[in-house]
Structure formats: C-alpha cells, structure tokens
Amino acid sequence: MPYNVADAARDMDDLIVRKAHVFREKQGIDVRIEHRVETIDLSGKTVSGRTSAGEPFEAPYDKLLIATGARPMVPELPGIESPGVMALKSLAAGRKIKAFIKNEKVKKAVILGMGYIAFEMCEAFRARGIEVELIKPRPVFIPWMNEQLASIVKKEVEANQVKVHLGRPIERIDRNEKSLRLLGPGLQLDGDMVLVAVGVRPNSELAEKAGLALGPGRSIAVDRTLRTSDPDIYAAGDCADSFHVVTGQRAWIPLALRANRAGWAASDNVLGGKVELQGVAGTAVFKVFDLEVARTGLSVEEARKAGFDPAEIVIQSQSRGHKYPGTHGISVQLVATRSPAGSWAPRWWGRRAQLTGSMQRLWRFKRRWTWRSSASQTWPMRRPSARPGILC
Ligand SMILES: Cc1cc2nc3c(=O)[nH]c(=O)nc-3n(C[C@H](O)[C@H](O)[C@H](O)COP(=O)(O)OP(=O)(O)OC[C@H]3O[C@@H](n4cnc5c(N)ncnc54)[C@H](O)[C@@H]3O)c2cc1C
DSSP: OHHHHTOTTSOGGGGOSSOHHHHHHHHOOOOOTTEEEEEEETTTTEEEEEETTSOEEEEEOSSEEEOOOEEEOOOOOTTTTSTTEEOOOSHHHHHHHHHHHHHTTOOEEEEEOOSHHHHHHHHHHHHTTOEEEEEOSSSOSSTTSOHHHHHHHHHHHHHTTEEEEOSOOOOEEEEOSSOEEEEETTEEEEESEEEEOSOEEEOOHHHHHTTOOBOGGGOBOOOTTSBOSSTTEEEOSTTBOEEBTTTOSEEOOOOHHHHHHHHHHHHHHHTTOOOOOOOBOOOEEEEETTEEEEEOSOOHHHHHHTTOOEEEEEEEEESSOTTSTTOOEEEEEEEEETTTTOOOOOEEEEESOOHHHHHHHHHHHHHHHOSSOSSSOSSOOSOOOSSOOOOO
C-alpha cells in the first residue's frame, strides 16, 4: 500500500488479488462481505452479527476459522480523532489517505512511530513531494537493531530531508482552520496531516468474549495445528499467536507470510488433515528509501529476555564480489548465544543489496559451522542444544 500511495495515478484497487464474486462464481464459496461477526456461541455452534446495513444475521458452523487480523493502535490523545489524522491498515484507509493528499493539497505530513510502515510511508510521502517529520516518544531509533547499524538507516532517512524527533512524546493534537498542530513538552509540530503508525493489536475480542484462551499481546492462542482452546475452532493470521522457532515459546509476530501459511494449514486441518506449523523466526524485510533492511531471529534484547546469554558481531562487507558490477556496501549483524551456543539471528542492511545472494553466502557460512544436518530443516525445531552451532 505505501508504494501505491506514492503513485497518485495508481488505483488502490490494483492491489486486490481476487474479488469476492470470483470466490462465489469460480469456487462456489458463500462469501459474505459487509457482515461483521459480533458473537460466537460455542455451545450452539453459531456465529452472529450485523451487516453494514444493520441487519442481524446468524450462521451455523461445524468447524470455525477465526481470521480477523489486527488493527492499528491509536494512542488516546486529545485531538486524535481530528480530520487529517489517519492510520494505514485497509485499502479503504489507503483510498482515504490518497484522497486527502489530493483534495487538501497536503504539503507536510507528520508520522507518529518509526516502524516499517512509518518508514515506507515516509518514502511514499517524499515521492509525492510532501515534507515529512517522524516522531516517537522512545529515545532509540530502531530498538531491535544494533546502534551502529540503526544509525545508517537514520542517516538514510535524514538524507532524504526527513526530520527525526526521538524521545518526544505528543500530548495533544490541535486543529485550526486547515492544519494540525502536535504539542508535547517543549515541542510544537505543524502539519497538514498526521499518520499514526505506532503498531497493531490483534482483533481477538470475539474470541476473548467467547472464552477462548489468549496468548501474547492478547492474540488468540493456538497450537501447532492452529487449533484454539476449543477443538472445533481454529485461528490464523494476525489475530493468532505462533511458536518462535528459536525460543520455542509463544510469540505474536503479525506478518503476511505467517498469515498466508497459517491460512493454508488451518484450512487443511478444518477439512480433516493434520498439518503442523513449526513456527516463526520473526523474518521481516523492508525498504527505507535506497536501503534494504531485513531481520530474522532474535535481537540481543529479545535473546536476553528469552534466557540466552547473547553475543553479537557486525560484519561490513560488499553485496557481491568486489569487482562485480553493481556491488554495494552491506552490513550484517549476527546474534548468537555464548552458552549454550546455538542461536544466530542475522540482520542485513544494504544499499540496493541483493539479499538473496547475501543470504546464500550466509547460508554457506552457516553450513560450515552447523552441527546439525541442514538438509532436512531450514529452521530449528527445538531449543538449541549445548553443542555449538548456528541455528538460523
Ligand atoms: C501498510 C501495511 C504494509 C504491510 N506490509 C507488509 C509486508 O511488507 N510484509 C508482511 O509480511 N506484512 C505486511 N503487512 C502486514 C500484513 O498485511 C498482514 O500480516 C496480513 O494482511 C494479515 O492477514 P490476515 O488475513 O490475518 O488479516 P487481514 O488481512 O487484516 O484480514 C482480516 C479480515 O478480517 C475482517 N474482520 C475483522 N473483524 C471481523 C469481524 N468481527 N467479522 C467479520 N470480519 C472481520 C477484516 O475486515 C479483514 O477483511 C503490512 C500491513 C500494512 C497495514
């Protein structure tokens, strides 16, 4: 969506892969859009709710899959409901943002938050010639990243004329005739629009109300077959939790790859199959202007919290052989346990770097050191053993 917002001429509907009528016509699936489920009755095995026109409905089930996703977190600030303060989650929100930029001739945007959506939207706004300021209350730019490498990303953002305000909480948003003013201790920022990108929370209230067990971050707790605490109810995607392949513990990492895989696995299981997902490694890849940034596994802080004794190393090299055309700088941070050895969590930063190439090189590096045969598995299934090895 951010790259669609970047292009004024592109229709937001370009992003739709398959429309509801195709499910009905080609696959005979009774897709009911504009039907909001409000209640799950576990004993009666029904779901009920209202249509967008306010009509009540009820539907019975033998097996139920909850795939309600997540929604943006919106801080409770006076003025947060003002026109021009928006979050990007759905296509509808994307359309609204594009219309607002066009109709209000937005010249300056303030983004609350510094996660991947904030960075991608920052680039989208700059592509539209909009001035951007990024702001967040915490003093650290990217908390999960090694400081030296995070400063490379920060420099890239600033080199694109984006102002970064760290450690600056916002206390309220005022709206005058046309523009918005964000106010915090010793701070005043003006903008034509504000994008809220401070994270998401799972849409798990339906499950919670029905008495299903919850996991980290109030996501719906599922086992490796995506089954909830009710044997006839499954949950998949951003609303559900998973197991982290390094720690073996429950984790809530809402990203599309997991949502997609979990959707396929849950549907097999609903139909009587027995598919188990081993878990997630927290892999995420995003772009910050001309930098490509990727992570997988645990950060130093996450490793410490999970009970490991982490060590880290930063490697700065080239994305390809030094004489090869198109080579660029690439930085890799590896996080490992000192004892018991085993968990490596690579992170990459590269200017137009070919990440696959880098990953392959890293993979070969891993194969030289690992004690485990890597032929049968790409991610560790159990907690690392006491023997030294790289498990990423
Ligand atoms: C701007 C942006 C960029 C992103 N970029 C990436 C990326 O680069 N890589 C990546 O891996 N992930 C990315 N993500 C995250 C990714 O979009 C999600 O992980 C993925 O869409 C989750 O799929 P899902 O099916 O679980 O939930 P969703 O796609 O959110 O679908 C949930 C559906 O449930 C419906 N629903 C909710 N409540 C109810 C109810 N009570 N009754 C009926 N229906 C209901 C919603 O209307 C929605 O249609 C991005 C997200 C955003 C917002």
